[in-house]
Each structure stands twice: as structure tokens, then as C-alpha cells.
Amino acid sequence: MAESTPNTATIDCNLLVAKALARAGVTHMFGVVGIPVTSLATRAVTLGIRFIAFHNEQSAGYAASAYGYLTGRPGVLLTVSGPGCVHGLAGLSNAAVNCWPTVMISGSCDQNDVGKGDFQELDQIAAVKPFVKFSVKAKNINEIPNCVFSVLDHAGSGRPGGCYLDIPSDVLHQTLTELEANKLLDDAEKNRYIEPVKSVSNDDIAKAISAIRKAERPLIVFGKGAAIARAENEIKDLVEKTGIPFLPTPMGKGLLPDTHELAATAARSLAIGKCDVAIVVGARLNWLLHFGEPPKWSKDVKFILIDVDEGEIEFRKPYLGLVGDAKKVLKVLNKEIKDDPFCLGRTHPWIEAITNKVKENVSRMEGQLAKEVVPFNFLTPMRIIRDAIIGLGSPAPILVSEGANTMDVGRSVLVQTEPRTRLDAGTWGTMGVGLGYCIAAAVASPDRLVVAVEGDSGFGFSAMEVETLVRYQLPVVVIVFNNGGVYGGDRRNPEDITGPYKDDPAPTSFVPGAAYHLLIEAFGGKGYLVGTPDELKSALTESFSARKPAVINVTIDPYAGAESGRMQHKN
Numbered sequence: 001m002a003e004s005t006p007n008t009a010t011i012d013c014n015l016l017v018a019k020a021l022a023r024a025g026v027t028h029m030f031g032v033v034g035i036p037v038t039s040l041a042t043r044a045v046t047l048g049i050r051f052i053a054f055h056n057e058q059s060a061g062y063a064a065s066a067y068g069y070l071t072g073r074p075g076v077l078l079t080v081s082g083p084g085c086v087h088g089l090a091g092l093s094n095a096a097v098n099c100w101p102t103v104m105i106s107g108s109c110d111q112n113d114v115g116k117g118d119f120q121e122l123d124q125i126a127a128v129k130p131f132v133k134f135s136v137k138a139k140n141i142n143e144i145p146n147c148v149f150s151v152l153d154h155a156g157s158g159r160p161g162g163c164y165l166d167i168p169s170d171v172l173h174q175t176l177t178e179l180e181a182n183k184l185l186d187d188a189e190k191n192r193y194i195e196p197v198k199s200v201s202n203d204d205i206a207k208a209i210s211a212i213r214k215a216e217r218p219l220i221v222f223g224k225g226a227a228i229a230r231a232e233n234e235i236k237d238l239v240e241k242t243g244i245p246f247l248p249t250p251m252g253k254g255l256l257p258d259t260h261e262l263a264a265t266a267a268r269s270l271a272i273g274k275c276d277v278a279i280v281v282g283a284r285l286n287w288l289l290h291f292g293e294p295p296k297w298s299k300d301v302k303f304i305l306i307d308v309d310e311g312e313i314e315f316r317k318p319y320l321g322l323v324g325d326a327k328k329v330l331k332v333l334n335k336e337i338k339d340d341p342f343c344l345g346r347t348h349p350w351i352e353a354i355t356n357k358v359k360e361n362v363s364r365m366e367g368q369l370a371k372e373v374v375p376f377n378f379l380t381p382m383r384i385i386r387d388a389i390i391g392l393g394s395p396a397p398i399l400v401s402e403g404a405n406t407m408d409v410g411r412s413v414l415v416q417t418e419p420r421t422r423l424d425a426g427t428w429g430t431m432g433v434g435l436g437y438c439i440a441a442a443v444a445s446p447d448r449l450v451v452a453v454e455g456d457s458g459f460g461f462s463a464m465e466v467e468t469l470v471r472y473q474l475p476v477v478v479i480v481f482n483n484g485g486v487y488g489g490d491r492r493n494p495e496d497i498t499g500p501y502k503d504d505p506a507p508t509s510f511v512p513g514a515a516y517h518l519l520i521e522a523f524g525g526k527g528y529l530v531g532t533p534d535e536l537k538s539a540l541t542e543s544f545s546a547r548k549p550a551v552i553n554v555t556i557d558p559y560a561g562a563e564s565g566r567m568q569h570k571n
């Protein structure tokens with residue numbers, strides 16, 4: 001950057017990108033630097049943007065996507081060209097499938113060398129295509145401000161998702177004067193894009209209220225879309241005004257506390273199997289909700305879907321679709337119900353049925369959890385972790401969970417009491433998200449502790465990022481359920497173990513007794529190896545109060561749990 005008078009001083013494209021990001025309100029970026037984007041990252045830091053540098057773009061991309069979900073503002077991922085962009089696709093795809101606002105910015109090869117086999121050459125616009133709502137290549141420095149605002153605006157408005165900005169290395173080396181830069185930034189800021197969303201009609205609100213009033217067994221279901229809309233107060237209002245039981249999806253958990261008296265989570269099969277009207281807020285009727293079809297749901301159930309995406313409603317063809325932001329739609333619905341109030345009350349047969357089933361299932365589960373099983377199964381350590389987390393009170397930690405059995409058991413046992421405090425494998429069932437999510441959660445919500453409960457397989461995808469935890473001194477405790485492999489021990493039939501490689505470890509096996517706790521110690525973090533309830537309790541107490549990076553390596557019986565967790569039918 002040469003200096004003369006402020007307006008005629010020249011600035012380079014790296015600084016212009018950083019200025020545009022800062023102007024658009026970006027405060028954090030995640031990524032891996034290298035040719036040609038190193039200077040872009042350092043310029044961003046100069047302008048007050050925190051750049052969290054990872055070891056692998058895959059984890060950085062997962063972090064950017066989770067940051068987008070937790071804050072409601074696009075998470076930004078920066079990658080180098082070619083292979084860096086390809087690694088970043090993991091994060092971009094995760095953002096696309098989860099509907100999380102995320103922008104990937106990649107450097108790319110010099111435009112004059114395209115087609116000649118340049119360093120890290122790739123048609124990156126073509127590569128990102130399946131995973132983006134919008135993508136653009138900045139062909140000249142003058143296009144940068146508009147491109148930066150456009151990708152951020154497309155990612156964050158309407159149905160959130162992934163967007164991509166490609167900046168060739170020759171463009172990154174171009175310069176202009178500060179005067180020109182400011183004018184371009186001002187012009188771009190005036191033309192910001194907001195995806196239009198239809199407003200919901202009075203007739204549709206009236207139709208929804210009439211269906212809810214007539215329902216004998218209504219149910220409210222809410223998911224990630226309600227979380228990103230920050231609709232927790234409106235959901236609480238609707239639930240408490242009407243007395244309708246509710247069921248959160250895995251990441252909807254916490255929008256209302258799991259301990260709420262109308263929580264139907266512990267009576268899930270009854271609630272979805274018998275409800276006659278389901279108000280589904282910000283959740284797709286996909287595999288996580290059994291496609292809204294029999295045999296899990298009744299064939300006559302009337303779905304009222306509230307979703308910001310009109311296409312989703314057209315695709316599912318529910319009884320009624322209310323297109324719009326969940327918070328806004330629920331506000332209107334609540335207001336109309338207020339003028340015509342009704343509440344099912346505790347003695348309503350449907351509420352009694354749900355409440356009784358919840359009591360029965362909870363008491364059965366508590367019986368299992370009360371047992372002290374050593375060597376550990378999944379339940380005993382999960383109960384100890386649950387109690388330690390509850391003991392922390394508010395602000396509740398953000399819980400990150402992945403793995404097969406570890407995630408399944410954790411979902412039923414761990415208690416969520418505050419909104420957006422659960423991150424897991426999500427709609428795409430992505431394994432390997434754990435460390436990236438932890439880092440995103442820690443920087444997005446610095447007042448909260450972050451606790452990851454993950455299988456050794458999930459942890460292994462991105463275990464090197466424990467160095468990133470230590471480098472930034474993030475308050476993250478990673479608890480690894482170590483059963484020595486994907487699903488644990490070797491479950492093959494002896495007659496299937498044949499052929500020249502029969503003496504190799506099973507495809508599901510890792511080194512038994514792997515010392516994962518020592519990995520973090522290599523970088524100066526704290527590691528614990530635990531195998532008994534007392535050892536686990538003491539490691540949790542110490543690491544939770546230290547609020548420093550730690551890994552607790554929990555030895556689990558390799559034959560506890562099941563292959564594929566609860567998804568055996570898909571394997």
C-alpha cells in the first residue's frame with residue numbers, strides 16, 4: 001500500500017476485499033492461508049476481523065457453517081485455490097444441506113493462465129455448483145465490493161445456504177486508489193440484495209387456527225429453521241397459550257427447555273404416531289422426521305408447515321403452508337389466537353396420554369442410567385456428563401455431538417435448556433464436524449463453555465484441530481468416547497474373515513486404547529484418561545472450571561452399543 005494523500009493512495013485488492021467484508025459487518029473468518037490469499041487474511045485482521053486459522057479447510061468450512069447457524073450471520077471461509085477449494089466443499093455442502101448461511105471465498109489461478117495447467121488450476125465455479133445458492137467470479141478489482149455484498153446477502157436471506165466468491169490471483173494483485181475504492185464500496189452498499197419472502201395471508205392464518213382448534217391431538221414440531229429465526233419466545237407463547245405438546249428436532253432441542261412440562265421428546269413415537277394436526281416450524285419433512293409418512297405418522301395427519309422457503313412447501317404439499325420467517329409468522333398466529341383463546345389443559349386426554357408416556361419412558365431410562373457400569377457402556381458416562389453439564393447452570397454450554405452410538409445416546413440423555421446450544425451431525429449426517437463446530441461455537445458465543453461429546457471415529461476426522469483450540473486458548477472440553485473404532489470392536493462373523501488380508505484389523509477397528517488425551521498435551525493443552533465414574537467426575541469438574549482446551553479420553557467397552565447406532569436399517 002503506497003502512501004500519499006488519503007484519496008489518491010493506492011490500495012490492493014486484498015485490502016479492498018477486507019474492507020468490503022468489514023463494511024458488510026463480517027467480524028470472523030475461518031480458513032487456511034497460502035497462495036494467493038495470505039495477504040487477504042492479514043489485511044482482514046488489520047481491519048478488526050478475527051481470522052481463525054485451521055489445519056484443514058474441511059474443518060474450517062464446518063466451523064464457518066456452524067458460525068452462520070449460531071449467529072444468523074453468514075460464516076466466512078477463506079481457502080486457497082484448487083485443492084483448498086475442494087477441501088472447502090465439505091463445509092459448503094454441509095451449509096447447503098443444513099440451510100446455514102455460509103460464504104466460501106477462494107483464490108483461483110491467474111485468468112491469463114486458465115487452460116494451460118496452472119498451479120492449482122480448477123474451474124472452481126463449476127466445482128461449487130451443486131452446493132451453492134449463488135456464486136460469482138470477480139473478474140476485475142472494480143467488481144469486488146458488489147461481489148462481496150452479493151454473496152453475503154444471498155447466503156443470509158431467504159432460505160439460508162452456501163454461496164461462493166472466486167477471486168483470481170491476478171485480480172488480487174490489482175490496485176486502485178482509495179477514492180475509487182470508497183466510491184465502489186458506497187455504491188455496492190446502496191444496492192444490497194434481500195431475497196423477497198411472501199407475507200402470509202389472513203385467510204391462511206384463519207385456516208391454521210381453525211385446524212388447530214378442531215384438532216384432537218395437535219403437536220408442535222420445531223427445528224433448525226426456528227432456531228435460526230430466533231423464534232423461541234414465539235414458540236413458547238404458542239405452546240403455553242394453547243397447551244399443545246411439542247417435539248424439537250435434534251438441533252431444535254433447547255428452543256424450549258427439554259424439562260418443559262409439555263415436552264413430548266420422551267414420548268416421540270406416540271406423539272408423531274397419533275397426532276392429527278402437526279404444526280411444523282422450520283423443519284423439513286425429511287428422513288429426520290420420517291418424511292411425514294406412515295408408518296411413523298398417521299396417514300391422515302394434517303401438516304401445517306411454516307417455512308421461509310416457498311419451494312419447500314410446494315414440494316411437501318402439506319394441508320397448509322405458511323411461507324415466511326418463523327418468528328414473524330408465529331407472531332401473527334399468536335396474536336390471532338389471543339383474540340380467540342383456547343388451551344388444552346392438563347386433563348385433556350391427549351395431554352394425559354403424552355404426559356403418562358413421558359413419565360413411563362423417563363423412569364425406564366433413569367433406571368438404566370442409575371446403574372454404574374464399568375468398563376463403561378454409553379449410558380453411565382453420559383449420565384455423569386449430563387449431571388456435570390446441568391450443574392453448570394446458565395449460560396448453558398454449547399454441546400457438540402457426533403458419532404453413531406455416542407450421538408444417539410447423547411441425544412436422549414443430555415438435557416438442552418437454552419436455544420442454539422446443540423450442534424450435531426445434522427441433516428447430512430456429517431461425521432468429522434466436531435472440532436470445527438467447537439471452534440465456531442467458542443468464538444461465536446465467548447460467554448459459554450463448549451463441550452463436545454463425540455465418538456473416537458468422529459474425533460479422528462479432525463483431531464489435529466486440537467492444536468487450534470490450544471493456539472487460541474478456547475474454552476472447549478472435548479470428551480472422546482473411545483471404543484477403539486467405528487462402532488467399536490470387531491463384530492464380523494468369523495466365517496466372513498477370510499482372504500489374503502484376513503489378519504488385517506477389521507475395517508471398523510482403530511488401535512485399541514489409543515491415547516487421544518496425549519494429542520492435546522503435545523501442544524500444551526490438558527489431557528485426561530478416564531475409565532471409572534470417579535475419574536470422569538474429577539476430570540469434568542477440573543476441566544469445566546478451568547475453561548481451557550482439554551481432551552477427556554473415556555475408555556468405553558468396545559462391545560457396548562450397536563453397529564450404525566440406531567440406523568442399522570440403513571446399513
Ligand code: ADP
Nearest residue numbers: 223224225229249282283284307308309325326
Ligand atoms: P431440522 O433438521 O431441525 O428438522 P431442517 O434443516 O430440516 O430442520 O429444516 C430447516 C427449515 O427451516 C428449512 O426448510 C428452511 O427453509 C427453514 N428456515 C430457515 N430459516 C427460516 C426462517 N427464518 N423461518 C422459517 N423457516 C426457516
